[in-house]
Amino acid sequence: MDLARPDLRPDPSLSRAEMESLQREIAAAATFADDHALDPDSVAVGEAASLADGLPPARSDAVANETLPGTGGAGDESEAPTVVGVDQAFLTDRDDGRPDAAVSAAVALRGGSVIEYASATTPLSIPYIPGLLAFREGDPILAALDALDADPDLLVCDGSGRIHYREAGLATHVGVLRDVPSVGVAKRLLCGEPDESTDERPEGWRTPICADDAVTTAEPGTVIGHAFQSRQYPNRKRVNPLYVSPGHRVSAETAVDLVAALCAGYKLPETTRLADAHAERAKGDAA
DNA sequence: GCGACAG
DNA sequence: ATCTTGTCGC
Numbered sequence: 001m002d003l004a005r006p007d008l009r010p011d012p013s014l015s016r017a018e019m020e021s022l023q024r025e026i027a028a029a030a031t032f033a034d035d036h037a038l039d040p041d042s043v044a045v046g047e048a049a050s051l052a053d054g055l056p057p058a059r060s061d062a063v064a065n066e067t068l069p070g071t072g073g074a075g076d077e078s079e080a081p082t083v084v085g086v087d088q089a090f091l092t093d094r095d096d097g098r099p100d101a102a103v104s105a106a107v108a109l110r111g112g113s114v115i116e117y118a119s120a121t122t123p124l125s126i127p128y129i130p131g132l133l134a135f136r137e138g139d140p141i142l143a144a145l146d147a148l149d150a151d152p153d154l155l156v157c158d159g160s161g162r163i164h165y166r167e168a169g170l171a172t173h174v175g176v177l178r179d180v181p182s183v184g185v186a187k188r189l190l191c192g193e194p195d196e197s198t199d200e201r202p203e204g205w206r207t208p209i210c211a212d213d214a215v216t217t218a219e220p221g222t223v224i225g226h227a228f229q230s231r232q233y234p235n236r237k238r239v240n241p242l243y244v245s246p247g248h249r250v251s252a253e254t255a256v257d258l259v260a261a262l263c264a265g266y267k268l269p270e271t272t273r274l275a276d277a278h279a280e281r282a283k284g285d286a287a
Numbered sequence: 288g289c290g291a292c293a294g
Numbered sequence: 295a296t297c298t299t300g301t302c303g304c
Binding site: 087088090128129130131133134136137158159160163164165169170184186187188189190191214243 | 291292293294
């Protein structure tokens with residue numbers, strides 16, 4: 001599976017206490033600061049993909065991904081970073097409470113357009129438990145990333161990163177195991193407290209999420225993410241904000257700037273919309 | 288015991 | 295997350 005930190009890979013038979021302990025190690029190994037200075041402008045998506053008539057085709061981008069013989073290879077500044085969105089759908093046996101499987105999708109974007117789709121189907125180990133989501137969805141996500149040829153400069157995960165009881169949400173978990181910059185985008189708040197009320201805020205508005213008593217590994221008041229109003233209707237009922245947090249190697253501020261740049265008129269960033277749609281397609285193909 | 292709890 | 299119909303508004 002090519003993990004950057006194989007020592008932190010969860011054993012399938014961990015107890016709950018062991019999973020929580022591993023999360024503290026993962027959080028300790030995580031960096032909640034910008035080290036490679038990903039520029040939000042370089043990942044910006046101009047126009048939203050229209051999911052109405054199917055997913056957009058993956059643009060062939062083999063040349064840009066190739067290392068030319070005799071050339072340096074690393075870090076071509078003229079090329080836009082590869083941003084990979086991951087999401088999953090689940091298969092349930094209709095018959096009698098049979099165990100289900102996760103269908104994970106990874107979609108790679110460069111310069112605002114899709115360059116590759118990948119997916120993987122993985123048996124599920126544990127049920128959903130708040131705070132332990134990464135132990136259910138982590139391996140399936142890694143499997144989808146393994147199926148991807150492109151190598152990510154940034155991962156966008158469906159769920160929290162640092163906004164987590166032990167600062168080790170799904171985005172942090174995956175980011176640390178692969179040692180790749182990552183951000184978490186959640187539709188609901190797991191823990192922490194918004195600085196200001198999130199009611200009826202205009203598009204583009206944001207406020208810090210500060211650690212509260214539920215966050216056991218951080219001083220109360222530590223900024224662990226942001227609420228971000230990515231979308232708002234002019235005349236209609238309110239839209240809930242997104243909860244954006246650093247996964248790994250990204251600061252809270254940059255995380256929300258990156259997600260803002262990846263939004264193109266919908267509540268969810270394009271990476272998430274496309275990964276969600278691809279997971280549904282793959283699920284349908286399986287069934 | 289009660290409340291809170293990503294996907 | 296998943297199971298599902300209609301409904302409102304741009």
